[in-house]
Amino acid sequence: MERNACYGTLTAQQIEHYDREGYLVIQTLLTEADMAPARAAMTEKVNQIADDLFRDGKIKNKLEHEPFPTRLARLFDGLTDKDFLQYGRSWRDRIPGYFILMSNPKIVGAVESLIGSEIFANPVYNVRPKVPKVAAGAVPWHQDKSYWPDANSNPVITVWIPLVDATHENGCLHVIPRTQKKRVLDYHRESLTGTSYLEVDEKYLKTLTQNANIVALPVPAGSAILFNDRLVHSSTPNRSNHVRWSVDLRYQPTDQDPMPQHGAGFLVSSRKHPQRVATLEDWLAQRPEHGPD
Numbered sequence: 001m002e003r004n005a006c007y008g009t010l011t012a013q014q015i016e017h018y019d020r021e022g023y024l025v026i027q028t029l030l031t032e033a034d035m036a037p038a039r040a041a042m043t044e045k046v047n048q049i050a051d052d053l054f055r056d057g058k059i060k061n062k063l064e065h066e067p068f069p070t071r072l073a074r075l076f077d078g079l080t081d082k083d084f085l086q087y088g089r090s091w092r093d094r095i096p097g098y099f100i101l102m103s104n105p106k107i108v109g110a111v112e113s114l115i116g117s118e119i120f121a122n123p124v125y126n127v128r129p130k131v132p133k134v135a136a137g138a139v140p141w142h143q144d145k146s147y148w149p150d151a152n153s154n155p156v157i158t159v160w161i162p163l164v165d166a167t168h169e170n171g172c173l174h175v176i177p178r179t180q181k182k183r184v185l186d187y188h189r190e191s192l193t194g195t196s197y198l199e200v201d202e203k204y205l206k207t208l209t210q211n212a213n214i215v216a217l218p219v220p221a222g223s224a225i226l227f228n229d230r231l232v233h234s235s236t237p238n239r240s241n242h243v244r245w246s247v248d249l250r251y252q253p254t255d256q257d258p259m260p261q262h263g264a265g266f267l268v269s270s271r272k273h274p275q276r277v278a279t280l281e282d283w284l285a286q287r288p289e290h291g292p293d
């Protein structure tokens with residue numbers, strides 16, 4: 001990994017905060033126009049779900065005129081967790097709007113300050129519709145690295161972006177600063193939500209969460225929270241009446257394990273080999289030549 005002071009958009013103070021605390025909040029990094037393609041992709045998926053539910057006789061109205069933050073919640077109002085979870089707790093569809101977001105120069109520029117100019121978009125990206133009353137919306141304390149303990153892929157940086165304001169009420173992200181300096185802690189699969197999230201073992205949680213170590217991160221839509229894949233974090237249940245829409249995108253230097261067992265990532269930015277950076281068509285076709293060197 002080559003950090004170069006000339007590259008990237010973060011200030012020295014922001015980089016220092018990320019290195020020390022393991023995370024960084026960039027308030028309203030993205031404009032409405034930056035978010036529009038991802039919202040359109042989410043809307044496309046919600047349309048498909050509404051069609052499915054309607055065809056299966058589970059709903060009588062597809063609620064086409066319901067606003068983006070509430071439509072998916074209203075569609076599942078009279079249904080169960082199980083109905084919702086058949087679509088997965090998070091989504092990883094190849095819809096152009098997600099590629100446009102992942103390639104957004106404001107996001108890539110911030111990441112460049114942390115890992116240098118040769119940037120690979122990790123295959124693990126999630127679109128999270130955190131729907132009220134669905135238990136799987138609340139994510140237990142974990143380190144992302146537990147999901148890829150054997151991959152030679154440190155640092156993987158998560159860029160977490162809410163598409164609606166993330167609040168205490170709708171279940172914003174919570175972090176425990178400086179835990180990125182720890183090894184991967186023992187973990188297990190939780191059994192409460194029906195989705196088997198990985199969770200840090202109880203024996204560590206008491207110490208980690210005492211002394212008001214926990215930082216809640218309510219942020220406006222379009223903000224970015226960048227964090228290290230060893231940082232312990234979680235999110236709380238959605239007690240609002242709308243969906244807490246967010247994405248978690250991941251980036252790493254090109255000299256790391258591309259983690260193909262998780263899907264196809266892509267070369268998102270390169271000053272050395274700009275001609276190899278993936279286009280939308282490459283991404284849609286999952287072309288392997290846009291992997292790391």
Ligand SMILES: O=C(O)CCC(=O)C(=O)O
Nearest residue numbers: 128139144158235246248
């Ligand atoms: O979005 C959330 O609620 C949790 C996100 C998370 O755990 C992650 O991005 O690793």
